[in-house]
Amino acid sequence: MSLAKQNFSNVVEDAINQQIAMEQAAAHTYLSxxxxxGSDSVALPGLEKFFREQAEEEREHAQNLMNYQNTRGGQVVLQTVPAPEFEWVSAKNAVESALQLEKDVNKSLLRIESLAEEQNDSEFVMHLRTKFLKEQVNSIEDISKLIxxxxRVGGDSLGLYLFDQTLLKEGIDAIVG
Ligand SMILES: [Fe+2]
Structure with a gap:
Protein backbone atom coordinates (compact mmCIF):
# COMPACT_ATOMS: atom_id res chain seq x y z
CA MET A 1 0.00 0.00 0.00
CA SER A 2 1.35 3.37 -1.00
CA LEU A 3 2.04 5.95 1.68
CA ALA A 4 1.21 8.78 -0.72
CA LYS A 5 -2.22 7.53 -1.76
CA GLN A 6 -5.11 9.83 -0.84
CA ASN A 7 -8.46 10.29 -2.63
CA PHE A 8 -7.11 8.24 -5.54
CA SER A 9 -9.53 5.59 -6.81
CA ASN A 10 -8.70 2.36 -8.62
CA VAL A 11 -10.90 3.57 -11.47
CA VAL A 12 -8.62 6.57 -12.03
CA GLU A 13 -5.47 4.50 -11.51
CA ASP A 14 -6.57 2.03 -14.22
CA ALA A 15 -7.64 4.84 -16.55
CA ILE A 16 -4.17 6.42 -16.24
CA ASN A 17 -2.53 3.13 -17.21
CA GLN A 18 -4.85 2.83 -20.22
CA GLN A 19 -4.01 6.38 -21.24
CA ILE A 20 -0.27 5.66 -20.92
CA ALA A 21 -0.78 2.74 -23.33
CA MET A 22 -2.68 5.00 -25.73
CA GLU A 23 0.06 7.66 -25.71
CA GLN A 24 2.69 4.98 -26.37
CA ALA A 25 0.62 3.59 -29.25
CA ALA A 26 0.31 7.13 -30.67
CA ALA A 27 4.10 7.58 -30.45
CA HIS A 28 4.52 4.26 -32.30
CA THR A 29 2.09 5.31 -35.05
CA TYR A 30 3.89 8.64 -35.48
CA LEU A 31 7.23 6.85 -35.86
CA SER A 32 5.63 4.75 -38.59
CA GLY A 38 11.31 9.60 -45.14
CA SER A 39 11.16 6.62 -47.52
CA ASP A 40 12.77 7.09 -50.94
CA SER A 41 9.49 7.01 -52.86
CA VAL A 42 7.83 9.67 -50.65
CA ALA A 43 10.86 11.82 -49.69
CA LEU A 44 9.12 14.56 -47.71
CA PRO A 45 11.69 15.52 -45.05
CA GLY A 46 9.53 18.26 -43.54
CA LEU A 47 6.74 15.81 -42.73
CA GLU A 48 9.31 13.20 -41.68
CA LYS A 49 10.72 15.65 -39.10
CA PHE A 50 7.28 16.88 -38.00
CA PHE A 51 6.04 13.37 -37.23
CA ARG A 52 9.29 12.40 -35.52
CA GLU A 53 8.73 15.38 -33.21
CA GLN A 54 5.08 14.34 -32.71
CA ALA A 55 6.28 10.87 -31.68
CA GLU A 56 8.58 12.48 -29.12
CA GLU A 57 5.68 14.57 -27.77
CA GLU A 58 3.53 11.46 -27.35
CA ARG A 59 6.36 9.71 -25.56
CA GLU A 60 6.58 12.72 -23.22
CA HIS A 61 2.82 12.48 -22.58
CA ALA A 62 3.24 8.82 -21.60
CA GLN A 63 6.15 9.77 -19.33
CA ASN A 64 4.15 12.60 -17.77
CA LEU A 65 1.36 10.15 -16.86
CA MET A 66 3.85 7.61 -15.50
CA ASN A 67 5.30 10.31 -13.25
CA TYR A 68 1.79 11.37 -12.25
CA GLN A 69 0.80 7.80 -11.40
CA ASN A 70 3.78 7.60 -9.04
CA THR A 71 3.03 11.02 -7.56
CA ARG A 72 -0.42 9.83 -6.51
CA GLY A 73 0.76 6.48 -5.21
CA GLY A 74 -0.69 4.45 -8.09
CA GLN A 75 1.16 1.64 -9.81
CA VAL A 76 2.40 2.04 -13.38
CA VAL A 77 1.40 -1.03 -15.39
CA LEU A 78 2.76 -0.92 -18.93
CA GLN A 79 1.06 -2.85 -21.71
CA THR A 80 2.08 -4.34 -25.03
CA VAL A 81 2.20 -1.61 -27.65
CA PRO A 82 0.33 -2.73 -30.80
CA ALA A 83 2.08 -2.67 -34.18
CA PRO A 84 0.98 0.42 -36.11
CA GLU A 85 -0.27 0.68 -39.68
CA PHE A 86 2.65 0.94 -42.12
CA GLU A 87 1.17 0.74 -45.62
CA TRP A 88 0.16 4.38 -45.96
CA VAL A 89 -1.42 5.20 -49.35
CA SER A 90 -0.17 8.78 -49.61
CA ALA A 91 1.23 11.61 -47.50
CA LYS A 92 -2.26 13.05 -47.17
CA ASN A 93 -3.72 9.68 -46.20
CA ALA A 94 -1.11 9.35 -43.43
CA VAL A 95 -1.82 12.88 -42.13
CA GLU A 96 -5.57 12.13 -42.16
CA SER A 97 -4.87 9.07 -40.00
CA ALA A 98 -2.95 11.32 -37.62
CA LEU A 99 -6.01 13.57 -37.31
CA GLN A 100 -8.21 10.59 -36.46
CA LEU A 101 -5.63 9.45 -33.93
CA GLU A 102 -5.56 12.86 -32.21
CA LYS A 103 -9.37 12.87 -32.05
CA ASP A 104 -9.37 9.37 -30.54
CA VAL A 105 -6.83 10.48 -27.93
CA ASN A 106 -8.91 13.58 -27.16
CA LYS A 107 -12.03 11.46 -26.74
CA SER A 108 -10.19 9.18 -24.34
CA LEU A 109 -8.86 12.15 -22.31
CA LEU A 110 -12.35 13.62 -22.05
CA ARG A 111 -13.67 10.24 -20.91
CA ILE A 112 -11.09 9.91 -18.14
CA GLU A 113 -11.68 13.51 -17.13
CA SER A 114 -15.35 12.72 -16.50
CA LEU A 115 -14.36 9.51 -14.65
CA ALA A 116 -12.08 11.59 -12.42
CA GLU A 117 -14.89 14.09 -11.85
CA GLU A 118 -17.22 11.26 -10.80
CA GLN A 119 -14.56 10.19 -8.27
CA ASN A 120 -14.22 13.80 -7.03
CA ASP A 121 -10.54 13.70 -7.94
CA SER A 122 -10.17 17.41 -8.62
CA GLU A 123 -6.37 17.26 -8.61
CA PHE A 124 -6.29 14.84 -11.56
CA VAL A 125 -9.04 16.80 -13.35
CA MET A 126 -6.84 19.89 -13.03
CA HIS A 127 -3.77 17.98 -14.26
CA LEU A 128 -5.65 16.79 -17.35
CA ARG A 129 -6.98 20.25 -18.11
CA THR A 130 -3.68 22.08 -17.73
CA LYS A 131 -1.27 19.52 -19.20
CA PHE A 132 -3.33 17.63 -21.77
CA LEU A 133 -6.68 18.93 -22.97
CA LYS A 134 -5.53 22.34 -24.20
CA GLU A 135 -2.60 20.86 -26.09
CA GLN A 136 -4.87 18.23 -27.60
CA VAL A 137 -7.27 20.72 -29.20
CA ASN A 138 -4.27 22.65 -30.53
CA SER A 139 -2.87 19.48 -32.14
CA ILE A 140 -6.26 18.77 -33.73
CA GLU A 141 -6.31 22.29 -35.17
CA ASP A 142 -2.72 22.08 -36.48
CA ILE A 143 -3.21 18.71 -38.18
CA SER A 144 -6.56 19.83 -39.65
CA LYS A 145 -4.79 22.84 -41.16
CA LEU A 146 -2.01 20.61 -42.52
CA ILE A 147 -4.70 18.59 -44.35
CA ARG A 152 -4.66 23.10 -51.59
CA VAL A 153 -1.28 22.11 -53.05
CA GLY A 154 -2.53 18.85 -54.57
CA GLY A 155 -0.76 15.48 -54.89
CA ASP A 156 2.73 15.16 -56.34
CA SER A 157 3.35 18.78 -57.21
CA LEU A 158 5.77 21.68 -56.91
CA GLY A 159 3.34 22.97 -54.27
CA LEU A 160 3.86 19.82 -52.18
CA TYR A 161 7.64 20.27 -52.42
CA LEU A 162 7.37 23.91 -51.30
CA PHE A 163 4.95 23.00 -48.50
CA ASP A 164 7.35 20.36 -47.23
CA GLN A 165 10.45 22.56 -47.48
CA THR A 166 8.67 25.32 -45.55
CA LEU A 167 7.67 22.82 -42.86
CA LEU A 168 11.26 21.52 -42.72
CA LYS A 169 12.99 24.89 -42.54
CA GLU A 170 10.49 27.11 -40.72
CA GLY A 171 8.39 24.66 -38.71
CA ILE A 172 4.69 24.05 -38.25
CA ASP A 173 3.79 27.69 -37.43
CA ALA A 174 4.90 28.80 -40.91
CA ILE A 175 2.32 26.39 -42.35
CA VAL A 176 -0.62 26.71 -39.96
CA GLY A 177 -0.11 30.19 -38.48
FE1 LIG B 1 -0.62 12.74 -26.50
Whole structure:
Protein backbone atom coordinates (compact mmCIF):
# COMPACT_ATOMS: atom_id res chain seq x y z
CA MET A 1 0.00 0.00 0.00
CA SER A 2 1.35 3.37 -1.00
CA LEU A 3 2.04 5.95 1.68
CA ALA A 4 1.21 8.78 -0.72
CA LYS A 5 -2.22 7.53 -1.76
CA GLN A 6 -5.11 9.83 -0.84
CA ASN A 7 -8.46 10.29 -2.63
CA PHE A 8 -7.11 8.24 -5.54
CA SER A 9 -9.53 5.59 -6.81
CA ASN A 10 -8.70 2.36 -8.62
CA VAL A 11 -10.90 3.57 -11.47
CA VAL A 12 -8.62 6.57 -12.03
CA GLU A 13 -5.47 4.50 -11.51
CA ASP A 14 -6.57 2.03 -14.22
CA ALA A 15 -7.64 4.84 -16.55
CA ILE A 16 -4.17 6.42 -16.24
CA ASN A 17 -2.53 3.13 -17.21
CA GLN A 18 -4.85 2.83 -20.22
CA GLN A 19 -4.01 6.38 -21.24
CA ILE A 20 -0.27 5.66 -20.92
CA ALA A 21 -0.78 2.74 -23.33
CA MET A 22 -2.68 5.00 -25.73
CA GLU A 23 0.06 7.66 -25.71
CA GLN A 24 2.69 4.98 -26.37
CA ALA A 25 0.62 3.59 -29.25
CA ALA A 26 0.31 7.13 -30.67
CA ALA A 27 4.10 7.58 -30.45
CA HIS A 28 4.52 4.26 -32.30
CA THR A 29 2.09 5.31 -35.05
CA TYR A 30 3.89 8.64 -35.48
CA LEU A 31 7.23 6.85 -35.86
CA SER A 32 5.63 4.75 -38.59
CA UNK A 33 4.26 7.84 -40.38
CA UNK A 34 7.61 9.62 -40.03
CA UNK A 35 9.46 6.68 -41.55
CA UNK A 36 6.96 6.53 -44.42
CA UNK A 37 7.55 10.25 -45.12
CA GLY A 38 11.31 9.60 -45.14
CA SER A 39 11.16 6.62 -47.52
CA ASP A 40 12.77 7.09 -50.94
CA SER A 41 9.49 7.01 -52.86
CA VAL A 42 7.83 9.67 -50.65
CA ALA A 43 10.86 11.82 -49.69
CA LEU A 44 9.12 14.56 -47.71
CA PRO A 45 11.69 15.52 -45.05
CA GLY A 46 9.53 18.26 -43.54
CA LEU A 47 6.74 15.81 -42.73
CA GLU A 48 9.31 13.20 -41.68
CA LYS A 49 10.72 15.65 -39.10
CA PHE A 50 7.28 16.88 -38.00
CA PHE A 51 6.04 13.37 -37.23
CA ARG A 52 9.29 12.40 -35.52
CA GLU A 53 8.73 15.38 -33.21
CA GLN A 54 5.08 14.34 -32.71
CA ALA A 55 6.28 10.87 -31.68
CA GLU A 56 8.58 12.48 -29.12
CA GLU A 57 5.68 14.57 -27.77
CA GLU A 58 3.53 11.46 -27.35
CA ARG A 59 6.36 9.71 -25.56
CA GLU A 60 6.58 12.72 -23.22
CA HIS A 61 2.82 12.48 -22.58
CA ALA A 62 3.24 8.82 -21.60
CA GLN A 63 6.15 9.77 -19.33
CA ASN A 64 4.15 12.60 -17.77
CA LEU A 65 1.36 10.15 -16.86
CA MET A 66 3.85 7.61 -15.50
CA ASN A 67 5.30 10.31 -13.25
CA TYR A 68 1.79 11.37 -12.25
CA GLN A 69 0.80 7.80 -11.40
CA ASN A 70 3.78 7.60 -9.04
CA THR A 71 3.03 11.02 -7.56
CA ARG A 72 -0.42 9.83 -6.51
CA GLY A 73 0.76 6.48 -5.21
CA GLY A 74 -0.69 4.45 -8.09
CA GLN A 75 1.16 1.64 -9.81
CA VAL A 76 2.40 2.04 -13.38
CA VAL A 77 1.40 -1.03 -15.39
CA LEU A 78 2.76 -0.92 -18.93
CA GLN A 79 1.06 -2.85 -21.71
CA THR A 80 2.08 -4.34 -25.03
CA VAL A 81 2.20 -1.61 -27.65
CA PRO A 82 0.33 -2.73 -30.80
CA ALA A 83 2.08 -2.67 -34.18
CA PRO A 84 0.98 0.42 -36.11
CA GLU A 85 -0.27 0.68 -39.68
CA PHE A 86 2.65 0.94 -42.12
CA GLU A 87 1.17 0.74 -45.62
CA TRP A 88 0.16 4.38 -45.96
CA VAL A 89 -1.42 5.20 -49.35
CA SER A 90 -0.17 8.78 -49.61
CA ALA A 91 1.23 11.61 -47.50
CA LYS A 92 -2.26 13.05 -47.17
CA ASN A 93 -3.72 9.68 -46.20
CA ALA A 94 -1.11 9.35 -43.43
CA VAL A 95 -1.82 12.88 -42.13
CA GLU A 96 -5.57 12.13 -42.16
CA SER A 97 -4.87 9.07 -40.00
CA ALA A 98 -2.95 11.32 -37.62
CA LEU A 99 -6.01 13.57 -37.31
CA GLN A 100 -8.21 10.59 -36.46
CA LEU A 101 -5.63 9.45 -33.93
CA GLU A 102 -5.56 12.86 -32.21
CA LYS A 103 -9.37 12.87 -32.05
CA ASP A 104 -9.37 9.37 -30.54
CA VAL A 105 -6.83 10.48 -27.93
CA ASN A 106 -8.91 13.58 -27.16
CA LYS A 107 -12.03 11.46 -26.74
CA SER A 108 -10.19 9.18 -24.34
CA LEU A 109 -8.86 12.15 -22.31
CA LEU A 110 -12.35 13.62 -22.05
CA ARG A 111 -13.67 10.24 -20.91
CA ILE A 112 -11.09 9.91 -18.14
CA GLU A 113 -11.68 13.51 -17.13
CA SER A 114 -15.35 12.72 -16.50
CA LEU A 115 -14.36 9.51 -14.65
CA ALA A 116 -12.08 11.59 -12.42
CA GLU A 117 -14.89 14.09 -11.85
CA GLU A 118 -17.22 11.26 -10.80
CA GLN A 119 -14.56 10.19 -8.27
CA ASN A 120 -14.22 13.80 -7.03
CA ASP A 121 -10.54 13.70 -7.94
CA SER A 122 -10.17 17.41 -8.62
CA GLU A 123 -6.37 17.26 -8.61
CA PHE A 124 -6.29 14.84 -11.56
CA VAL A 125 -9.04 16.80 -13.35
CA MET A 126 -6.84 19.89 -13.03
CA HIS A 127 -3.77 17.98 -14.26
CA LEU A 128 -5.65 16.79 -17.35
CA ARG A 129 -6.98 20.25 -18.11
CA THR A 130 -3.68 22.08 -17.73
CA LYS A 131 -1.27 19.52 -19.20
CA PHE A 132 -3.33 17.63 -21.77
CA LEU A 133 -6.68 18.93 -22.97
CA LYS A 134 -5.53 22.34 -24.20
CA GLU A 135 -2.60 20.86 -26.09
CA GLN A 136 -4.87 18.23 -27.60
CA VAL A 137 -7.27 20.72 -29.20
CA ASN A 138 -4.27 22.65 -30.53
CA SER A 139 -2.87 19.48 -32.14
CA ILE A 140 -6.26 18.77 -33.73
CA GLU A 141 -6.31 22.29 -35.17
CA ASP A 142 -2.72 22.08 -36.48
CA ILE A 143 -3.21 18.71 -38.18
CA SER A 144 -6.56 19.83 -39.65
CA LYS A 145 -4.79 22.84 -41.16
CA LEU A 146 -2.01 20.61 -42.52
CA ILE A 147 -4.70 18.59 -44.35
CA UNK A 148 -6.31 21.75 -45.74
CA UNK A 149 -2.91 22.93 -47.01
CA UNK A 150 -2.19 19.50 -48.51
CA UNK A 151 -5.56 19.64 -50.31
CA ARG A 152 -4.66 23.10 -51.59
CA VAL A 153 -1.28 22.11 -53.05
CA GLY A 154 -2.53 18.85 -54.57
CA GLY A 155 -0.76 15.48 -54.89
CA ASP A 156 2.73 15.16 -56.34
CA SER A 157 3.35 18.78 -57.21
CA LEU A 158 5.77 21.68 -56.91
CA GLY A 159 3.34 22.97 -54.27
CA LEU A 160 3.86 19.82 -52.18
CA TYR A 161 7.64 20.27 -52.42
CA LEU A 162 7.37 23.91 -51.30
CA PHE A 163 4.95 23.00 -48.50
CA ASP A 164 7.35 20.36 -47.23
CA GLN A 165 10.45 22.56 -47.48
CA THR A 166 8.67 25.32 -45.55
CA LEU A 167 7.67 22.82 -42.86
CA LEU A 168 11.26 21.52 -42.72
CA LYS A 169 12.99 24.89 -42.54
CA GLU A 170 10.49 27.11 -40.72
CA GLY A 171 8.39 24.66 -38.71
CA ILE A 172 4.69 24.05 -38.25
CA ASP A 173 3.79 27.69 -37.43
CA ALA A 174 4.90 28.80 -40.91
CA ILE A 175 2.32 26.39 -42.35
CA VAL A 176 -0.62 26.71 -39.96
CA GLY A 177 -0.11 30.19 -38.48
FE1 LIG B 1 -0.62 12.74 -26.50
Missing amino acids: ISSYM TQLN
